[in-house]
Amino acid sequence: MATTLTIDQFDTITNFIYRKTGIRFESKKMYFISKRLNMRMQNLGMDNTLDYIHLLLYNDRFDTEFHNLIDLLTINETYFFRDFNQLQTFAEQCLDEVCKRKAAAGDYKLRLWSAACSSGEEPYTLAIILQEMLDNYRHWEIEIIASDIDRKILNKARKAEYNDRSVREVPPGYFKKYFENITVDGKSCYRLRNTITRMVKFEQVNLSSRDAIRDHLNFDFIFCRNLLIYFDDVSRKNLVDQFYIALNPGGYVFLGSSESVSRISTVFKVKRMNNYLVYYK
């Protein structure tokens, strides 16, 4: 039988998750969290929410249950134009501001880092946005670095072939312009055109390794969405510190929209753009 969460229990669990990961769950997600908690409790044969909370907070020595819960709570599916509102703020506000500033100084280089690129949807999305939003796009020297720890997923990213689910949020005009229909192993899928794929350079990088990340510098934008929750405190802090060092002055860092940069580090400035909080150097 499903048990309900009280507001105090909801606060206890979400504060705990926030302290450990920086992810904030708003109160409107109470039902969503309640359902997922019930799934974990059922799995463990528990019927008392307080017992489960006690397990999570005090008896989960290796964070095993914590990770099981986080896996259920975080929707890790990647697809083009994921988190549209955040990308819209990037495209219409942040990009415009940075480009105007750089152009005024005669600097036409733009560097972006998609730090946990997985199968490539994020960096390719950024490439599409740049092509669509930049005035005199060809005057700019653009470099998008896309990194991931997983070599196999990087190979998949380089192929740039995607199924229906990955492309479902691509605006129709962009879809027609940047994707072509192909058949792979008898199945219909979509390949990105060269005009986009050649903008992205893929690299294998272990973001937990201090040495591996220290040579990544001079970026105008860094995206690292929905990854930091899986890091321990020290690795997370080191990585966010590196993001700070790696950004050019006035550059922006984007985590997942429910992740809080300021929970991890207070060195970034924050402002509201388009009703959205953005973090910059």
Next chain:
Amino acid sequence: MDHLLKALDSQNEAERIYAVQDIGELNDAQYTIPLINRLKLEHSSPVRESIVFCLKNVDCKEIYDDLFQLFRSTDAYLRNAAVMVFGSDGEQAVAFLESRLDDADKEVRKLILDALYETKSDHAKQAIRVGLNDPAENVVITAVEYLGLLNDSDSAEKMLKMLQRDSTVPMLKTAILSAILEMNQSDDMSRALLLFMTDSNIQGVDTLYFPEIVQLMAKTKDKQAICDVLYTLDDISVYAEDIIRAVNIAKQRFETFLDDNQIIDILMSVIQNSNIQNSIRSNAIELLLESSVVTSEQFYQLGLKIKNDEDMIFETIRFLELSGDAAGIKEITDIMNTTKDPELRVLCEEIVNQ
């Protein structure tokens, strides 16, 4: 190691950050000294933050005197950093902090209490109790707050005596009432309540104390008395959180509390009031769902009433699902097809496909 210490003084901010990270990796207490010395001079926020983060992860007893001096700093960041670093050392720091509680500066004494609390140590309670006798009001209030949070019922008697005195300022009275509530001892709560009201009429009580009095009522009085008090609270927007908290407490004491029609009315008023914080409305919903007298049709109608409130969309889904109605499933399907929120879409899919 020399190269790291040299890098700590580099002109380049990034090099200083890297030096701190690499020193932190060594996890050696002897390096806390160069780190705290750097912290005192450092102007860069990122470097300061890295140093504090590092100190919080290593044994700092070598630098307790230096940390304590930071309590006197005019820089709030450094004062707070010292609190957190002491706190992170846990039990080990308690004796040192306790020995400094006779400091002449009341702000320093308050910070010592902050640090004691942050140690999360059992022995910290005894040290914090000393704060109840402090001549400075802010220190006493801080001690009361922390003792309540630490559930130190041994200090309740002293707190109740303070509550009885006319000379006790309202802020301290409020802190004591909150602490008594935290400690949750029935006799202490009843005694505290008697000092403010001898019957169930809350109207004679200073509104400043309403939130705490309502909670004390919910924890100690009978069902009817609790309902009477909740109804006499005129402005539901102002007291919504306290009302809901009281209902939560009372329903654990009285099995049929949530079946009372007047309580149902209160809950529905809270749910539909968009001036009330969403988390409180959500909790009211949770309570309503526990009632056995609310009908499917009422759930459906409630779902439709809050449907256009974006912040209540997840709750809308819930009500529509509970209505068990084909019309409810249709509404959910419509939401599923139009939403851009991945969590909402997954939830709708699960319901529609059941």
